Structures are given as structure tokens and as C-alpha cells.
Amino acid sequence: MVLSAKIPVGDLDVYDRQNFGNQSGFGMAPALLIVDFVNGFANPDEFGGGNIGRAIEATKGLLTECRNAGIPVAFTRVVYADDGADNGVFCMKAPGLKDLTEDALGSQIVNDLAPINGEYIARKTQPSAFFGTSLQSWLTAKHVDTVLVTGCTTSGCVRASVIDSMSYNFKTIVVTDCVGDRAIGPHEANLFDMEQKYADLMTSSEVMRRIAAI
Amino acid sequence: MVLSAKIPVGDLDVYDRQNFGNQSGFGMAPALLIVDFVNGFANPDEFGGGNIGRAIEATKGLLTECRNAGIPVAFTRVVYADDGADNGVFCMKAPGLKDLTEDALGSQIVNDLAPINGEYIARKTQPSAFFGTSLQSWLTAKHVDTVLVTGCTTSGCVRASVIDSMSYNFKTIVVTDCVGDRAIGPHEANLFDMEQKYADLMTSSEVMRRIAAI
Amino acid sequence: MVLSAKIPVGDLDVYDRQNFGNQSGFGMAPALLIVDFVNGFANPDEFGGGNIGRAIEATKGLLTECRNAGIPVAFTRVVYADDGADNGVFCMKAPGLKDLTEDALGSQIVNDLAPINGEYIARKTQPSAFFGTSLQSWLTAKHVDTVLVTGCTTSGCVRASVIDSMSYNFKTIVVTDCVGDRAIGPHEANLFDMEQKYADLMTSSEVMRRIAAI
Amino acid sequence: MVLSAKIPVGDLDVYDRQNFGNQSGFGMAPALLIVDFVNGFANPDEFGGGNIGRAIEATKGLLTECRNAGIPVAFTRVVYADDGADNGVFCMKAPGLKDLTEDALGSQIVNDLAPINGEYIARKTQPSAFFGTSLQSWLTAKHVDTVLVTGCTTSGCVRASVIDSMSYNFKTIVVTDCVGDRAIGPHEANLFDMEQKYADLMTSSEVMRRIAAI
Numbered sequence: 001m002v003l004s005a006k007i008p009v010g011d012l013d014v015y016d017r018q019n020f021g022n023q024s025g026f027g028m029a030p031a032l033l034i035v036d037f038v039n040g041f042a043n044p045d046e047f048g049g050g051n052i053g054r055a056i057e058a059t060k061g062l063l064t065e066c067r068n069a070g071i072p073v074a075f076t077r078v079v080y081a082d083d084g085a086d087n088g089v090f091c092m093k094a095p096g097l098k099d100l101t102e103d104a105l106g107s108q109i110v111n112d113l114a115p116i117n118g119e120y121i122a123r124k125t126q127p128s129a130f131f132g133t134s135l136q137s138w139l140t141a142k143h144v145d146t147v148l149v150t151g152c153t154t155s156g157c158v159r160a161s162v163i164d165s166m167s168y169n170f171k172t173i174v175v176t177d178c179v180g181d182r183a184i185g186p187h188e189a190n191l192f193d194m195e196q197k198y199a200d201l202m203t204s205s206e207v208m209r210r211i212a213a214i
Numbered sequence: 215m216v217l218s219a220k221i222p223v224g225d226l227d228v229y230d231r232q233n234f235g236n237q238s239g240f241g242m243a244p245a246l247l248i249v250d251f252v253n254g255f256a257n258p259d260e261f262g263g264g265n266i267g268r269a270i271e272a273t274k275g276l277l278t279e280c281r282n283a284g285i286p287v288a289f290t291r292v293v294y295a296d297d298g299a300d301n302g303v304f305c306m307k308a309p310g311l312k313d314l315t316e317d318a319l320g321s322q323i324v325n326d327l328a329p330i331n332g333e334y335i336a337r338k339t340q341p342s343a344f345f346g347t348s349l350q351s352w353l354t355a356k357h358v359d360t361v362l363v364t365g366c367t368t369s370g371c372v373r374a375s376v377i378d379s380m381s382y383n384f385k386t387i388v389v390t391d392c393v394g395d396r397a398i399g400p401h402e403a404n405l406f407d408m409e410q411k412y413a414d415l416m417t418s419s420e421v422m423r424r425i426a427a428i
Numbered sequence: 429m430v431l432s433a434k435i436p437v438g439d440l441d442v443y444d445r446q447n448f449g450n451q452s453g454f455g456m457a458p459a460l461l462i463v464d465f466v467n468g469f470a471n472p473d474e475f476g477g478g479n480i481g482r483a484i485e486a487t488k489g490l491l492t493e494c495r496n497a498g499i500p501v502a503f504t505r506v507v508y509a510d511d512g513a514d515n516g517v518f519c520m521k522a523p524g525l526k527d528l529t530e531d532a533l534g535s536q537i538v539n540d541l542a543p544i545n546g547e548y549i550a551r552k553t554q555p556s557a558f559f560g561t562s563l564q565s566w567l568t569a570k571h572v573d574t575v576l577v578t579g580c581t582t583s584g585c586v587r588a589s590v591i592d593s594m595s596y597n598f599k600t601i602v603v604t605d606c607v608g609d610r611a612i613g614p615h616e617a618n619l620f621d622m623e624q625k626y627a628d629l630m631t632s633s634e635v636m637r638r639i640a641a642i
Numbered sequence: 643m644v645l646s647a648k649i650p651v652g653d654l655d656v657y658d659r660q661n662f663g664n665q666s667g668f669g670m671a672p673a674l675l676i677v678d679f680v681n682g683f684a685n686p687d688e689f690g691g692g693n694i695g696r697a698i699e700a701t702k703g704l705l706t707e708c709r710n711a712g713i714p715v716a717f718t719r720v721v722y723a724d725d726g727a728d729n730g731v732f733c734m735k736a737p738g739l740k741d742l743t744e745d746a747l748g749s750q751i752v753n754d755l756a757p758i759n760g761e762y763i764a765r766k767t768q769p770s771a772f773f774g775t776s777l778q779s780w781l782t783a784k785h786v787d788t789v790l791v792t793g794c795t796t797s798g799c800v801r802a803s804v805i806d807s808m809s810y811n812f813k814t815i816v817v818t819d820c821v822g823d824r825a826i827g828p829h830e831a832n833l834f835d836m837e838q839k840y841a842d843l844m845t846s847s848e849v850m851r852r853i854a855a856i
Contacts, residue, residue, distance in 0.1 A: 014258075014263050014264070014396045014397050015396075015397070018260070018261055018308070018310060018396065019308060019309055019310050020307065020308045021307070022306060022307055022308070022309065023306070024303045024306040024307055025306070029785075044228075046232070047232055049228050050228070081548075081549070083545045083546060084546075085545070085546050085547060085548045085549070085566075086548055086562055086566060088383040088562075088565055088566070088569050089238045089380050089383050089384070089385060089386065089412075089569070090380060090381070090411075090412075092236060092237070092238040092239070093234065093235070093236055093238055093380075093410070093411055093412060093413075094232070094233060094234045094236070094410075094411060095233055095236065096232060096233050117511045117513070118511060118512075118513050119513060120509075120513045120514055121509070121513070123551075125562055125565075126377075126380075126381035126562070126565070127377055127380075127381065127411070127412075128377065128381065131378075131381045131562075132381075132560065132561055132562040132565065133560055134514055134516075134553055134554070134559075134560040136778065136810065137516055137553075137554070137560065137809060137810050137811040138513075138514060138516070138811070139782075140781075140782070140787075140810050140811040140812060141516050141517070141811040143671075143785065143787055145782075145785055155407050156407075156411055159407075160377045163340075163341055163342065163374045163377070164345075166303050166304060166307075166340075166341075167304070167340035167341065167342065167345045167346075167779060168778065168779050168782050169302040169303050169779040169780070169782040169783040170303070170782060171303060172303065182228045182229075182232065183228050183229070185403070186403065186406065186407055189399070189400065189403035189404075189407075190403075190407070192400065193369050193370075193373075193400055193403075193404070196307070196308075197304075197307055197308060197341070197370055198303075198304075198307060198341075199307075243571075295762075295763070297759045297760060298760075299759070299760050299761060299762045299763070299780075300762055300776055300780060302776075302779055302780070302783050303783070331725045331727070332725060332726075332727050333727060334723075334727045334728055335723070335727070337765075339776055339779075340776070340779070345776075346774065346775055346776040346779065347774055348728055348730075348767055348768070348773075348774040350564065350596065351595060351596050351597040351730055351767075351768070351774065352597070352727075352728060352730070353568075354567075354568070354573075354596050354597040354598060355597040355730050355731070357457075357571065357573055359568075359571055381565060382564065382565050382568050383565040383566070383568040383569035384568060442686075442691050442692070442824045442825050443824075443825070446688070446689055446736070446738060446824070447736060447737055447738050448735065448736045449735070450734060450735055450736070450737065451734070452731045452734040452735055453734070472656075474660070475660055477656050478656070516811040517666045517808050517811050517812070517813060517814065517840075518808060518809070518839075518840075520664060520665070520666040520667070521662065521663070521664055521666055521808075521838070521839055521840060521841075522660070522661060522662045522664070522838075522839060523661055523664065524660060524661050554805075554808075554809035555805055555808075555809065555839070555840075556805065556809065559806075559809045560809075583835050584835075584839055587835075588805045591768075591769055591770065591802045591805070592773075594731050594732060594735075594768075594769075595732070595768035595769065595770065595773045595774075597730040597731050598731070599731060600731065610656045610657075610660065611656050611657070613831070614831065614834065614835055617827070617828065617831035617832075617835075618831075618835070620828065621797050621798075621801075621828055621831075621832070624735070624736075625732075625735055625736060625769070625798055626731075626732070626735060626769075627735075
């Protein structure tokens with residue numbers, strides 16, 4: 001995978017020697033998970049920047065393909081109570097999050113990826129798409145075995161969601177051109193970690209070829 | 215924090231501008247969490263290497279101090295069933311994990327940090343100390359408000375545990391000299407991510423001063 | 429407890445002999461949990477009936493007392509997506525639940541118990557107030573050690589929430605006159621089960637005396 | 643279902659009128675869950691009694707059938723730490739539970755149902771088979787859509803496990819002759835609650851016919 005050039009050679013050696021970085025594979029029943037592609041994370045003046053805009057753009061095509069193939073689609077939004085009743089430690093670390101309330105522009109899914117009927121939208125207050133949501137129950141109801149993860153940020157809510165997805169024993173695919181981050185260093189470092197330990201990395205083109213072959 | 219020099223300046227700028235990296239603080243009722251300091255992760259020929267040995271060494275002093283202060287202590291071990299019945303996606307990515315069974319030498323907590331009566335030991339099969347364990351229930355019973363995280367690896371089970379600790383609204387402290395990783399690049403990149411978004415970073419000396427002041 | 433007369437004597441004997449039904453006690457930091465006291469469960473033509481109306485009435489006084497004492501208050505509502513995207517097995521068993529959408533009259537908290545600023549409202553799709561919500565995180569943030577459970581139905585969402593509250597190691601109190609059910613048989617049978625295994629039973633008067641004494 | 647005669651007619655009326663008690667059905671990929679059929683719950687002098695012995699007997703045949711059909715099998719045991727480090731509120735309500743430690747005779751699965759290689763054994767400290775265990779992850783790995791619940795007690799760990807199974811959106815079947823309780827009143831009351839709201843009730847004969855037809 002092209003990004004590994006950024007990781008010191010010695011680091012890669014030890015992962016190879018200890019037999020990390022194997023493929024967990026692509027199952028027969030994927031779902032598409034779109035993490036936090038909301039206006040606030042599309043906007044460099046709020047929580048956006050870096051390659052997030054490009055990732056949203058790339059996700060448009062993948063979303064269309066998934067819908068055409070009848071693949072279940074789930075979204076997450078960060079949503080806090082208007083009165084701040086559910087603000088917690090995450091809001092201490094990043095106080096701007098408090099503004100992402102139900103009706104705030106910043107917490108609406110970007111127009112280009114607007115959900116359609118029957119797609120699941122998880123409101124969350126923590127990094128992982130699974131924490132304090134019904135995502136796991138929804139995936140079980142859909143008989144999913146593979147989660148295709150897109151969204152932002154790679155080093156934040158994508159990474160947290162990938163850990164949980166893998167922990168629940170879903171084969172987990174990070175779609176490399178469909179995840180983005182406000183800064184490229186953490187984006188790449190987290191792709192490295194996830195590939196070594198939790199998920200397979202695939203481009204959206206590769207994913208679309210796999211979907212076509214199911 | 216000294217490690218930030220390794221992160222490109224542009225990356226730091228955007229985190230500052232978006233108001234990440236604030237302190238969540240140190241509460242009144244800490245617990246010490248020691249993640250996966252087992253023989254297998256102390257041994258560079260299994261899952262160890264890098265600065266893990268130094269982190270174990272530094273944790274000895276902190277553990278003694280916490281015990282003296284009456285602070286609750288919890289450990290994690292990675293433990294899979296002897297017959298592999300609970301092997302899952304994590305074991306596909308890193309097949310060596312399967313060898314960490316109940317009686318394997320590699321899954322025993324290192325002698326230097328051997329638990330004593332009344333300390334909680336969570337057996338886990340996933341990265342987070344909270345996933346599929348009773349850690350959250352145990353912390354609730356102990357009326358804990360702050361989790362001091364030590365262990366390994368920084369880019370693996372420490373990071374995953376920190377995300378969950380913060381998601382459960384514990385003030386979360388990563389004790390920088392008491393966490394280690396098999397490779398230094400991911401160690402530093404993950405300290406950066408955690409400080410920006412999930413946890414405060416403190417050295418064991420600072421933590422011990424805080425404990426003395428409770 | 430007065431209800432036990434309804435349980436055959438032989439049944440009580442075995443519980444006594446096996447040492448069930450001990451008190452877990454009342455801690456120093458209670459929270460009040462009000463489960464599903466929404467219009468739909470107050471209305472006998474929807475999901476209500478039995479002693480639910482009386483339980484709502486009794487909860488008014490307890491809620492006022494808790495607010496005056498500065499005790500954290502949490503509510504639950506059953507809320508499904510307008511398009512049914514998150515309907516699952518629960519909605520197969522009881523299809524009427526699907527109508528409890530965000531803006532439906534039936535899913536609004538009853539006027540008499542309307543939440544005020546800073547009180548936590550969990551939207552849920554399953555019986556337990558903890559399942560797929562941030563209730564556990566919220567209680568941790570509030571440093572709670574005891575959960576006072578009111579609401580409906582005793583044999584449904586109250587019982588499920590009590591099991592989880594106890595499993596998370598909160599001392600759990602079922603406030604007997606503040607929980608209600610559409611039918612009295614299951615109400616009493618579930619109070620019996622909860623007292624034997626999961627929670628202490630107290631009247632709202634007793635709870636208010638305890639609160640006054642904290 | 644025959645037990646309903648024990649529930650006052652007025653109670654049944656309201657459930658019918660409010661459209662509870664519908665069937666959620668039997669899917670294509672069942673797993674067998676055997677809850678707490680350990681020596682301590684088989685012994686009337688510890689936690690047993692009532693119809694638990696008969697339920698164990700009936701489960702033998704179902705277990706054989708499931709194994710022959712290649713259906714995944716999971717067991718639970720109650721296991722507390724030898725030093726009591728993980729004893730919590732449940733052990734306050736029922737102090738005898740503390741004796742169920744890893745090597746105690748009382749916490750071993752009964753000989754008649756001894757697990758074989760590849761079957762999952764969840765060690766748990768709380769009522770639900772899902773709480774603090776990896777059961778949900780294991781079921782996901784096995785692509786299960788239906789959970790066949792057997793074990794004891796009907797009014798305790800079976801009921802708690804059924805609520806979680808349904809909450810995770812598994813079609814859930816309580817196998818009526820394969821669940822038992824120390825007292826018959828709570829056994830029947832809980833079968834009633836579960837059928838109305840969470841699960842379908844089937845005898846082991848019916849389940850075996852369904853399995854044969856998959």
C-alpha cells in the first residue's frame with residue numbers, strides 16, 4: 001500500500017516479523033458506513049480541511065453503486081442536546097463539538113450524500129459509530145458480515161468505528177480514497193495502524209469491483 | 215508536549231485553530247489501568263520491542279504508589295480459548311494472537327507487575343479493555359472518575375481503551391512514560407491523536423504528584 | 429414487601445433458602461431515571477392502562493423532590509425513525525411501537541413530568557434505557573452510584589433497565605409506587621423477580637426520606 | 643400457549659388489544675445458546691430446584707440435534723474471581739454467587755451437556771449472556787440470525803439474555819421445555835412476558851422440526 005513509504009522502515013520490519021497486516025477479507029454481505037460526512041466536517045473553518053472534500057467527492061460514486069446493488073447504507077452524525085445535557089469529556093477536549101446540535105447546519109449530512117428512505121442514521125456523541133447507537137443491532141438485522149468504512153476523520157471517528165467494527169467481528173474494509181482527515185500526517189499514520197491490526201485497505205474502485213462480483 | 219515536534223507544523227496549526235487539544239483534567243477518584251503488560255508483549259520475539267520494556271519498568275513505580283494510596287488497579291490480559299472457539303477477525307489480521315491462551319506463558323502478566331488480591335483482571339479478545347469485559351462495571355463499583363492508562367501498545371490496545379474510557383466519560387490520562395509500542399513512529403503518532411481528542415498526557419512523575427495531592 | 433403474598437409460599441421458600449433477596453442498599457449519589465412516561469404509555473388506548481396513571485402521578489412529587497435536592501434526572505423515550513429504517517425484532521412482536529417517532533404525540537414525555545434544562549433524555553429503540561444510548565456515560569459523568577428507577581412498564585422497559593443498571597454495578601432502587609404496568613399480574617411478578625435478584629424496592633416516601641438524609 | 647391460562651384473563655385482553663405477542667419468526671441461521679446449565683444450578687441445594695432438572699434432560703436431545711445439523715453452540719457459565727475482585731451488586735443480592743469461581747464444582751457445565759471443541763463458552767458475572775462477554779461478536783462471526791435460548795433460570799439469566807438477544811435484533815426463540823426455574827410461578831410469568839414482547843415460544847420438538855427443514 002502506497003502510504004507505507006511514510007513509515008520508517010524499521011517500524012515496518014517489526015510488524016512483518018510479528019506477522020501483523022494479514023488480510024481479513026471481504027465477505028458476502030457488505031454494508032456501507034459513512035461516518036460524520038456532515039457540513040461541519042466538510043468545512044475547513046469548522047472541523048474540516050485536508051483531504052476531507054476529496055473523500056466526500058469519492059464517496060458519491062461508491063454510495064450510488066452500493067444503492068444500485070442493494071447494499072445497506074448507514075450514516076452517522078454527531079448530535080448533542082441543545083441544552084448541552086449530554087456534553088461530556090469529548091466536549092472538554094474539543095469544545096466546538098457542542099455546537100453540533102440536532103438542527104445546526106454543521107450537523108446535517110452533506111447534500112451530496114443525503115440519505116434516502118430506509119437508510120439508517122445514527123446520532124452519536126462519541127467517536128465510534130457503535131458507541132451509544134443501535135448500529136450493531138441494525139447490522140445484525142441486515143445480516144451483514146462486512147463493513148465498508150468511509151467518512152471522517154481517519155484519525156478520529158473512522159478509526160474508532162473501525163476498531164469496534166472489527167471487535168464485533170465484521171470483516172472491515174477502510175475505503176482509502178473515501179476517508180479523509182483535516183491533516184495528512186494523522187490520516188496516513190492511522191491508515192497504517194488500521195491496516196496492520198484491524199482492517200483491510202481498498203480503494204473505492206476495488207470495492208466496486210468486489211460488489212459487482214457478489 | 216515534547217513529541218509534537220515530530221508532527222508537521224501545518225498539522226498542529228489546524229488542530230489549534232479548530233480548538234482541539236484542551237485539557238479534560240484529573241478528577242478526585244482515579245483508577246490505574248494496566249493494559250496487556252504480559253510476557254508476550256514484553257518479548258521482542260513475540261509482540262514486544264520498541265520502548266515497551268522501559269514502559270514496564272516505569273509502571274512499577276507508579277503501581278507501587280497507587281497501591282500505597284489505595285487507588286483501584288485493573289489489568290488486562292489477551293486470552294483466547296484453547297480450542298480457538300473465540301478467534302475472530304483480530305486473529306485474522308494478527309494470527310500470533312491465537313497463542314495467547316489462559317495458561318500460555320505469553321499471556322501471563324509480567325512478574326514485575328504481578329496483581330495482588332482485590333485487583334481486577336480483565337480477560338479480553340479485542341483491543342479495548344472495555345470490550346467484552348466487566349471493566350466498566352468494576353469502575354462504577356469503585357466510584358472512579360479518572361482512568362490512568364498505562365500498558366501497550368500505544369497504537370493498539372492502549373489507544374482503543376482510551377477511546378472507550380473517554381466515551382464512557384472518564385477523565386482519561388495517558389501516562390506517557392508508562393505506555394509503550396513495538397515501534398516509535400506509531401507510538402508518537404497515537405500520543406498526538408489521543409492528546410488532541412481523547413485524553414490528557416502526563417508523565418508518571420506528574421501523576422504521582424497529583425495522587426499525593428488528592 | 430406487601431406484594432409477596434401473591435407469590436406461592438413454596439416459591440418464596442426456595443428463594444429464602446438459597447439466600448436471594450438481600451438488600452444492595454442506597455448509596456451517596458443517586459440519580460432519578462424515568463422510563464418511558466410518554467403520552468403513548470399514559471394512554472390506555474395505546475400502550476397504557478393498569479396502574480400507569482397512578483405511577484405518573486406519584487412520580488411528580490418525587491421528581492420535584494429530586495430537582496430540589498440537585499439529583500440528576502434522566503428520561504427515556506421510545507423513538508423510531510420516521511421511515512422505519514431502525515425497526516427491528518421488537519417492532520415485529522409489538523408493531524404499534526413503530527408509531528413512536530420523533531414528533532409523534534405518543535412519544536412525547538407527559539406534560540406533568542416535562543424535562544427541564546440539563547436533564548438527560550435518551551432516545552431508545554429497545555427495552556433497556558441503557559441499550560443503544562449514552563445513559564451509562566451520562567451517569568458516569570455525574571458520579572452516580574445509585575439509580576432510582578421509575579416509569580413503565582414494570583414488566584418491560586423498567587425490568588430491562590433495572591437488569592442493566594445492576595449489571596453496571598449501580599445500586600438500583602425500584603420505586604414501587606412510581607412504576608406501573610398495563611396489567612397488574614406482570615407488574616407484581618416482575619417486582620418480585622427484581623427484589624429477589626437485582627434491586628431493592630422502596631416507596632417514593634422512603635426514597636424521599638433517604639434523599640433528605642444524604 | 644398452554645401457560646397463558648395462569649395469567650388473569652383481563653391481563654391477556656390488554657396485550658391482545660394493544661397488539662403484543664406477535665411472532666418474530668425463525669430465520670435461516672440459528673445458534674443454540676445454553677445459559678448457566680452448570681452444576682450449581684442443577685443442584686436444589688445450591689441454586690437449582692423446580693423444573694431445572696427436566697430442562698437439562700430435554701436440552702440433551704436438542705444439543706445433539708443441533709450438533710448434527712452443524713448449528714453453532716454457545717454456553718454460559720457464571721464465573722467470579724477467586725479473590726472476589728469482581729463481585730458487585732448482583733453478589734449483594736445473592737451472596738451465594740460468589741462461590742461460583744473458575745474451578746468450583748458449582749460453576750462447571752453439567753456433564754450431560756459438556757461442550758466440545760469449537761463451542762463457545764462465555765464466562766459471565768451478570769444475568770445476561772451478552773453483558774461483559776464476546777457472545778455478540780461470536781454470533782456475528784457465525785452469521786447467526788436466530789438465537790435458540792435454553793438454560794436457567796427462566797426468570798433470571800434466560801430472561802436477561804433474551805432481552806439482549808432481541809435488542810441486538812436476533813430472532814429469538816425460547817425453547818419452553820429446555821428452560822427451567824427453581825420455582826414455577828416466576829417461570830410461567832416470565833414465559834408470558836417474553837412471548838408477549840421479546841421472543842417466540844417453541845418446544846424442542848418444534849425447534850427440531852424447523853432445524854430439519856432449513
